[in-house]
Amino acid sequence: MIQLHENEHMVLLLHKHWFVVARTVLGIVFLIILLAAALLLLPFLTDRLDPDLASAATGLGLAIYLMMVALFAFFSWMDYYLDMWIVTEKRIIDVEQRGLFSREVSEIPIASVQDVTVEVHGIVQTMLGFGTIKIQTAGEREFTIDEIPHLAAVKDAILNYAHQQFEATQKTTI
Amino acid sequence: MTLSLPIPIFYLAAGAFALFSMAYLAIAGSIIYHLRTFSLPGRTSSYIISTVFMVVSGLLWIIGLIFLFRLPR
Secondary structure (H helix, E strand, C coil): CCCCCCCCCEEEEECCCHHHHHHHHHHHHHHHHHHHHHHHHHHHHHCCCCHHHHHHHHHHHHHHHHHHHHHHHHHHHHHHHHCEEEEECCEEEEEEECCCCCEEEEEEEHHHEEEEEEECCHHHHHHHCEEEEEEEECCCCEEEEEEEECHHHHHHHHHHHHHHHHHHHHHHHC | CCCCCCCCHHHHHHHHHHHHHHHHHHHHHHHHHHHHHHCCCCCCHHHHHHHHHHHHHHHHHHHHHHHHCCCCC
8 A cells, every 4th residue: 555656656666585485484394394293103192092083183183284384374475575665766665564463664765865785694695695775864764674685786776866866856956 | 992072072173173264264364455455556476375375275174174074973
């Protein structure tokens, strides 16, 4: 529900790097491995139970467990997908989805950008080419864009549009 | 060994499954609501992922229901 102004166009739409999703996928893979291990142990736990009861209960438990894993995966994907940064010619909009029914949207005018810093920490970020962009504004407020790819291109785009907006403002003043 | 409870296990499991299904529907519905409301226009990936999730969940739920009705009454 982000509304752009008249004559405003989206220049960049930024999501976090795919590695952020991969971390969650690893967690889901671990949960499925846990399930496989439980299934291997199951005959030892259920051999004293009625076979019909054991098989039905196992099947039901399996279905419920997999539904919960699917829900966790879906929720994690939603959190990733709805976290975004929108760069237009006039503003930078930070949309942060914090779980369910909690969302934070903040924006800064691109003309107020004073300084853009790119940070890459660790072997994973260096090898995969993602990191953090920190934007300092005229009001000494810091705006952070976390774990995004194509850092140099994003930094250049922001500085380019900030410069253009600054020059446009100067011309209007004169 | 047979499990002996005052209430047949089928009814206990059915009650638990019904509660689980309602909670699941509430959470999944909330996620779908968020995606439909807050996705940017023209982005189709949320529709695809939502559809895949609903199909997978539906199939698993039906499988769960089948096993539920196999429990002794």
